[in-house]
Amino acid sequence: MSVGGCVASLPLLPPPPPPALSHRPSLPPRQAPPRETPIKNRHVFVTGGSSGIGLALALAHRAASEGASCVSILARSADKLEEAKRAIQLASGVDVEVFPADLGERASMI
Known part of the structure; x- marks a missing residue:
């Protein structure tokens, strides 16, 4: 604002306090990320095991290479499951x- 050629400054007001968040439930405390579970001598079950085959086979191959006792794959297509089974074996x-x-x-x- 200009008053007689001078710029008048208005005093700055402090910002208003943040609104109370009493309507929000409190969040649970953060937890540590889960640790990797060893799969040696375990039975690994992979769903969608015949399509998205890159990931499904990568999981199954990883399981097999890390010592899983058995790998089971589940998917809709029996033909694709048999192909995936042969590839993993x-x-x-x-x-x-x-x-x-x-x-x-x-x-x-x-």
């Missing part, structure tokens, strides 16, 4: 079980 020598099922359909899992 050839690469690792570990036992592979396949389960054709659709996790979105309860009846296919019973």
Whole structure:
């Protein structure tokens, strides 16, 4: 604001306090990230084991190479599951079980 050629300054007011957050539930304390669980001598089960095959096979191959006792893969396509089974067995020598099922359909899992 200009008054008679001079710039008048207004005093700065402190910012208002933040609103109370009493309506929000308190958050639980942060937890440490989970540790990697060793998979040696364990049974590893991979869902979606026939498509997105890069990740599914990478998980299964990793499991096999780290000493899993068995790898099971579940997916909708029985043909693709058999292909994935052969690939994992050839690469690792570990036992592979396949389960054709659709996790979105309860009846296919019973």
